[in-house]
Amino acid sequence: MRKRTLQRGLTGFWWLTVAFLYLPLVVVVLFSFNASNSAANFTGLSLRWYQRLMGNEEILSAFANSMVLAITSSVIALAIGCLIGYGMYRHRHRKLGWLIVLIYLPIVLPDIVFGISEMAFFVQIHDLTGLLQPGLGTMIIAHVTFQIPFVALIVYSRFVGLDPTLFEAAKDLYATPVKRVVHFMLPTIKPALISAFFLSFTLSVDDFVISFFTSGPESATLPIYIWGAIKKGVSPEINAIAALMIGAVAVAAILSLTFSRRRQA
Amino acid sequence: MSETITADVADQPGATPATAERQQEAATRKASSIEMQGLHKRFGRDTVALDGVDLNIQAGEFFTLLGPSGCGKTTLLRILAGLEEPDAGSLVVGGKNVTEVPPHRRSVNTVFQSYALFPHLSVRENLAFGLKMRGVRAAERDAKVDEIAGFIKLGDLVERRVDQLSGGQRQRIALARALVCEPDVLLLDEPLSALDAGLRSQLQVELLRVQKRLGMTFVFVTHDQQEAMVMSDRIAVLNGGNIQQVGAPREVYERPVNAFVARFMGHDNLYPVTARRGDRLTTALGELTAEEGGAGELLLIRPETLDLLPGTVEGANHLQATVAERLYRGSHAEFRLEIGETTLQATVNNRGRHLPDVGDRVTVVVAPEDLITLSE
Amino acid sequence: MSYTGVTPTARSRAMVRDAQHLLFTVAPGAAWIVVFLVLPSAYLMGVAFMSNGPYGLPEMPLSLESFKRLAGFGFLGWSPGNLYTLIRSLWQTLISTGLVVLVAYPIAYYITTCREKWRPIMLLLVVVPSWTNQVIRTFGWMNLLAPGTPLSGLAESLGLIAPNMGLYPSNFAVTLGLVYNFLPFMVLPLYAAFEKLDTAQVEAAQDLYASPVRAFWHAVFPQTLPGLLAGIVLVAIPAFGMYVIPELLGGGKGMMLGNLVATQFSGGANWPLGAAGAILMLIATFVGLFAMRRIGKRLGGGEEVVI
Numbered sequence: 040m041r042k043r044t045l046q047r048g049l050t051g052f053w054w055l056t057v058a059f060l061y062l063p064l065v066v067v068v069l070f071s072f073n074a075s076n077s078a079a080n081f082t083g084l085s086l087r088w089y090q091r092l093m094g095n096e097e098i099l100s101a102f103a104n105s106m107v108l109a110i111t112s113s114v115i116a117l118a119i120g121c122l123i124g125y126g127m128y129r130h131r132h133r134k135l136g137w138l139i140v141l142i143y144l145p146i147v148l149p150d151i152v153f154g155i156s157e158m159a160f161f162v163q164i165h166d167l168t169g170l171l172q173p174g175l176g177t178m179i180i181a182h183v184t185f186q187i188p189f190v191a192l193i194v195y196s197r198f199v200g201l202d203p204t205l206f207e208a209a210k211d212l213y214a215t216p217v218k219r220v221v222h223f224m225l226p227t228i229k230p231a232l233i234s235a236f237f238l239s240f241t242l243s244v245d246d247f248v249i250s251f252f253t254s255g256p257e258s259a260t261l262p263i264y265i266w267g268a269i270k271k272g273v274s275p276e277i278n279a280i281a282a283l284m285i286g287a288v289a290v291a292a293i294l295s296l297t298f299s300r301r302r303q304a
Numbered sequence: 305m306s307e308t309i310t311a312d313v314a315d316q317p318g319a320t321p322a323t324a325e326r327q328q329e330a331a332t333r334k335a336s337s338i339e340m341q342g343l344h345k346r347f348g349r350d351t352v353a354l355d356g357v358d359l360n361i362q363a364g365e366f367f368t369l370l371g372p373s374g375c376g377k378t379t380l381l382r383i384l385a386g387l388e389e390p391d392a393g394s395l396v397v398g399g400k401n402v403t404e405v406p407p408h409r410r411s412v413n414t415v416f417q418s419y420a421l422f423p424h425l426s427v428r429e430n431l432a433f434g435l436k437m438r439g440v441r442a443a444e445r446d447a448k449v450d451e452i453a454g455f456i457k458l459g460d461l462v463e464r465r466v467d468q469l470s471g472g473q474r475q476r477i478a479l480a481r482a483l484v485c486e487p488d489v490l491l492l493d494e495p496l497s498a499l500d501a502g503l504r505s506q507l508q509v510e511l512l513r514v515q516k517r518l519g520m521t522f523v524f525v526t527h528d529q530q531e532a533m534v535m536s537d538r539i540a541v542l543n544g545g546n547i548q549q550v551g552a553p554r555e556v557y558e559r560p561v562n563a564f565v566a567r568f569m570g571h572d573n574l575y576p577v578t579a580r581r582g583d584r585l586t587t588a589l590g591e592l593t594a595e596e597g598g599a600g601e602l603l604l605i606r607p608e609t610l611d612l613l614p615g616t617v618e619g620a621n622h623l624q625a626t627v628a629e630r631l632y633r634g635s636h637a638e639f640r641l642e643i644g645e646t647t648l649q650a651t652v653n654n655r656g657r658h659l660p661d662v663g664d665r666v667t668v669v670v671a672p673e674d675l676i677t678l679s680e
Numbered sequence: 681m682s683y684t685g686v687t688p689t690a691r692s693r694a695m696v697r698d699a700q701h702l703l704f705t706v707a708p709g710a711a712w713i714v715v716f717l718v719l720p721s722a723y724l725m726g727v728a729f730m731s732n733g734p735y736g737l738p739e740m741p742l743s744l745e746s747f748k749r750l751a752g753f754g755f756l757g758w759s760p761g762n763l764y765t766l767i768r769s770l771w772q773t774l775i776s777t778g779l780v781v782l783v784a785y786p787i788a789y790y791i792t793t794c795r796e797k798w799r800p801i802m803l804l805l806v807v808v809p810s811w812t813n814q815v816i817r818t819f820g821w822m823n824l825l826a827p828g829t830p831l832s833g834l835a836e837s838l839g840l841i842a843p844n845m846g847l848y849p850s851n852f853a854v855t856l857g858l859v860y861n862f863l864p865f866m867v868l869p870l871y872a873a874f875e876k877l878d879t880a881q882v883e884a885a886q887d888l889y890a891s892p893v894r895a896f897w898h899a900v901f902p903q904t905l906p907g908l909l910a911g912i913v914l915v916a917i918p919a920f921g922m923y924v925i926p927e928l929l930g931g932g933k934g935m936m937l938g939n940l941v942a943t944q945f946s947g948g949a950n951w952p953l954g955a956a957g958a959i960l961m962l963i964a965t966f967v968g969l970f971a972m973r974r975i976g977k978r979l980g981g982g983e984e985v986v987i
Contacts, residue, residue: 049790053802056787060809060863063820070823119709126705130698138706141713147965149921151938152721152958155945159727159955160720184716187709201423207387208420210407212434212485218408222437226424247815248923252945262815269819269928278823281816288811296804346691391691 064285071278088279098280101264105244108175108260112182113239117232119183120190125224127191128198142192145185154252157181161253174255181253182246186239193238197231241291335363335521336398336411336488338384343393345379345545353379354390355545361523361538363398366515368524368532371542372568377525380542381491384523385414398488408437413482414491417498419474421466427477428462434485452484456514472503479511489521496531508534529569533557541565558606563680566604572649573605577677585677588646592621593672600677607651609674612639612660617667623648627664641668721962728955736949746956762940762953766960769937772851773920776858780866780915781908783859788870788907792877803871810864818857818928825853825929849931857925862918866911873907913972921961937961 074083092098123142127135145153157180161171171177209223225232247262254263261280268277338361345354354376361367369377382388383395386407395403402410413434421430431449440448453459456476461469469477475495482490495511496504512535515522526532532539533553541548541556541564549561560566563574575587583597592603616624625648629640637659639650650668652659660666728746733739752763791802809817824831827846835841847853877900885899886892923938930936937957944954 046793049786049793052786053790056783056863057805059860060806063817063824063860064809064812066823067816067820119712122705123709126702126709129705130702133702138710141710141718145713145717147917147969148717148721149918149938149961149965151921151923151941152724152961152965153717155941155954155958156720156724157716158945159951160723163723180716184713187712191709202418202420204416204418204420205422207385207407208414208416208422209433210387211385211412211414212481213408213437214433215408215437218437222433223422227422229424241811245811245813247813252942262813265813265819266815269815269822277819281813281819284816285812288808291811292804292808296801389691389694 067278068282068285070275071282073275073278076275088275091276092279092283095276097259098261098264098276101259101261104175104258105260105262108178108182108250108258109240109243112179112186112243113236115179116183116186116190116239117236120187120235121194121228121232123187124191124194125198127195131199142188145188150246150248151252153185154181154249157184157249158252172255173253173258175258177253177255178250178258178260181249182243185246185249186242189238189242190235193231193235194228197228201227335519337361337363338489338521338523339394339396340380341394341396343380343383343395344391345376345383345388346391352545354383357393357545357547359540359547359550361521363521364519366512366522366524366535366537368526368536368539369542370526370529370532370539370568371548372527375542376545377527377542378493379545381414381493381523381525384489385412385491386410387414411485411488412491413485413487413489414493415475415478415482415495417494419478419495421469421474421477421481423466425466426462427458427464427466427469430466430477431462431481431484434481438485448484452480456480456483471499472507475499475507479514483514483518483520487520489523492522492524494526495524497526497528504531511535529557541568543568559676560604560678562678563602566602566678571604571606573607575603575605575646577601577603583672585675589623589643589648592623592670592675594675594677595672596676598677600679602678602680604676604678605648605670606674607638607649609671610648610650610652611669611671612650612652613667613669614658614660614664615667616665617669619667619669621670621672623668623670625666625668627660627662627666630659630662632659641666643668724955724958725962726955727951728959730952732950732952736944736951738951738955743952746950746952749953750956750960765935765940766937768851768935769920772854772858772922772926772936773916776855776862776919777912777916779855779859780862781911784863784866784870784911785904785908788867788874791867791871792874803868806867807864810861814861814924815928817861818925821853821857821860822848822928825856848929849934851930851934853929854926854934854936857929858919858922861922861925862915865914865918869907869910869914870904871907873904877903909972909975913968917965917968920964 069081071088072084072086073081074085074087123138127138127142157177158173161173161177164171165173171180205223205227206219209219214222244261247266250260251263251266254260259267261284265277265280268274338359340357340359343354343357344352346352357376357380359380369380371377379388383390384397386402386405390403393403394401397410397412402412421427422433425433428449431452432445435445435448449462450459453462456479458473458476458480461473461477466474466477475498478495479492492511496507499507508531524532524535533556536553538550538552539556540550543564549556549565551559556565557569560569560571566574575589577585577587577600579586580597583594585592585594585597585603587603594603613622623643625641625643627639628642628647631638634654636651636653639652639660641648641650648668727738729742729744730738731741731743731745750762750766752758752760787806791799791806794802823829825847826832827844829846832841832846835847836843836845841847841850881903882895882899885895888895920936921938922936923942926934926936926939927942930939937960941954941957941961944950944957
């Protein structure tokens with residue numbers, strides 16, 4: 040009897056928590072359809088903020104920046120992280136503690152310290168050499184830095200999960216070093232590469248703090264644009280662009296759910 | 305089997321009539337001999353895996369490397385495959401020195417203990433992998449894969465995914481994947497050890513048949529002496545990185561050269577010789593006459609060569625014993641006998657006659673020709 | 681045969697090849713992290729010990745001025761603004777981590793009591809909000825807590841806030857934002873701990889101890905402790921360095937260390953002071969990780985706890 044009360048209480052608490060988690064997102068989506076520009080009163084449905092969005096050059100360029108940054112950095116991080124993940128696996132019997140520390144550093148470092156130290160460093164290098172002008176280039180460097188560890192760890196754990204004799208079977212079956220990479224290693228870790236790419240992409244799109252401190256005047260991404268708009272004073276357009284980004288996440292969530300379902304089946 | 309053939313085996317290892325026949329058949333196919341000289345391999349600073357191995361394997365032979373884990377048999381196999389490089393020594397396969405040839409350029413294929421089937425490929429793609437890497441065209445690949453699939457009787461599995469296969473099926477696919485490349489030598493690293501007993505003996509027979517049909521040189525690694533005896537033309541027993549004995553199964557089992565080989569082949573009746581007068585040997589069991597006394601300091605008595613008579617019977621090479629334990633196994637029975645302070649194992653075929661009970665006094669009859677001596 | 685007499689050429693050749701392989705695979709990534717993160721961090725640490733020059737840029741000579749200012753000693757004597765910010769950061773971290781534990785613990789337990797096929801969906805439901813951008817999530821709370829919204833109206837009628845003030849900017853809004861932001865980080869490790877829970881121990885405890893509270897304390901809680909510690913580190917370290925949430929929801933009186941640091945590198949312009957603040961965050965990070973490793977090791981199974 041007492042157990043059932045507890046369970047019922049927990050069910051109630053669960054739904055309250057879910058409401059708490061989704062309330063701010065729902066509010067953003069709801070107000071993106073608000074006819075008036077009040078943040079407090081919902082006065083009727085309208086698509087005017089979305090129409091305004093389409094004509095806003097700044098937002099379009101921020102979107103383009105976000106995409107260029109996310110895709111470029113993910114591709115670079117995939118190449119470098121994949122190599123380091125394989126190296127960690129191949130040489131796992133050596134004492135590579137220093138490498139593990141190095142790999143975990145970008146993950147554990149607080150965003151603000153990460154962003155500011157790179158910003159300060161880039162500014163100094165720029166003053167000395169004229170290289171590393173703040174902009175998309177420096178942002179790509181910064182993003183690759185925090186993406187490498189995730190790619191490396193995903194690739195590494197995929198390799199660790201493999202039967203080590205597979206590598207020998209490939210050698211034994213006449214695969215040259217290059218063919219081993221093309222016909223055995225890459226196809227075998229393909230699922231890991233795909234999820235590493237998507238994680239890198241998400242991390243990049245999701246990041247605000249590090250981008251904010253390493254960006255230049257022309258390289259605002261969507262989160263940076265939204266930040267600026269909020270700081271200038273809330274404009275209902277932000278609701279629309281934010282709602283679109285929430286929609287993208289919802290699509291990704293549904294995709295990941297169906298993907299994992301299919302894999303279980 | 306008659307006495308003459310036994311002698312034949314002992315005198316000319318590896319040249320039984322069956323082998324000769326096989327080699328004739330093999331002459332039309334590809335088979336290579338293997339010569340190993342002075343192979344050394346060390347891991348880390350002080351783990352010696354191979355300590356100077358010299359070994360010749362004939363073309364078309366089913367050759368087994370037998371020994372306990374850590375004896376170096378797997379290292380030797382991996383050196384044959386090219387997966388390890390020896391620290392010193394040379395390896396010649398089919399008349400070509402391949403000591404430093406990498407595995408992908410050796411016409412040698414391996415059936416791995418874990419089977420090592422590629423999880424990202426279908427069964428057909430697994431079978432075709434070696435041919436594809438060698439640059440064989442797709443049409444020819446398909447034809448060869450179909451041929452080998454028919455040969456190993458797994459035609460209906462070819463289009464499946466690897467994770468849909470049972471253990472026995474995986475084993476066969478791994479075998480087929482290696483055979484389809486038509487290597488000079490096929491290496492098998494405990495390929496049956498993961499299977500249950502029934503499937504295992506079935507696949508032993510199948511493997512032997514395949515080897516006979518193809519006449520290929522097989523080098524087989526196992527720690528199971530029963531398996532080694534069933535399968536092999538010749539066996540090399542290894543211990544501590546050294547070869548202890550090379551010979552046909554009957555030779556290794558019946559005439560082990562030292563105590564290690566004797567124990568590993570399952571013999572427990574080993575007794576230090578305390579005194580020797582010609583062929584008369586004194587051990588803890590008493591005085592026994594051997595046909596040939598030899599010079600070894602240990603006397604080996606195989607349990608299955610002993611006869612048990614009820615009661616006390618006097619005579620030469622007759623020992624008085626008490627039955628301490630009896631294990632009834634259906635086809636035969638195993639006895640633990642006590643002679644004074646010493647125990648002796650005896651195995652007696654069950655021909656439906658009287659079997660002594662625990663506590664009975666019996667007389668053990670030892671035939672002089674079955675006694676051999678060996679060194680420690 | 682003496683083994684040492686054998687020529688070691690094959691062996692050393694293989695070792696050289698292996699070392700080359702290690703270099704080829706690991707060097708690009710390692711060099712990238714060293715050049716673009718380790719060197720910048722080292723530079724920042726150096727800056728913290730320099731003097732503040734014109735335009736806020738660091739200058740020689742070396743000095744501990746920045747740390748003094750963090751501790752509350754200003755140019756004109758005692759000015760505790762920075763110290764208050766520091767204390768506020770610690771306080772917010774403590775409170776929000778505590779609240780996150782209180783919410784996440786029953787939630788994680790509840791998920792494990794549900795049917796197996798629902799659990800991944802429930803976990804996804806908890807995690808998905810954190811996939812959206814932090815700025816957007818915080819913006820959502822700004823909408824919810826602004827003056828004139830139902831929540832603010834409710835608080836007003838209860839007399840919790842002055843009329844027409846709204847619930848943000850305030851310290852309360854920052855705490856709320858932190859709890860909201862970090863809840864999934866606590867639910868996941870706790871869920872993993874609950875899922876591994878040895879139910880036999882729980883049943884034995886129910887036999888041995890009269891009250892369910894004692895059964896929980898002796899059989900359930902110790903088993904979830906590694907997950908709880910992992911969660912605490914995952915929440916407390918980034919919470920202490922949080923920048924976005926206090927900046928948007930806190931206003932001038934809700935500033936945390938992250939904002940203090942950021943300000944020194946933009947408007948306020950005192951790089952050494954900002955760098956000193958960053959060093960505090962670094963210390964907090966490594967102390968947290970170290971403590972967790974130590975405690976995790978003592979509890980056993982500490983390795984899996986690190987991220």
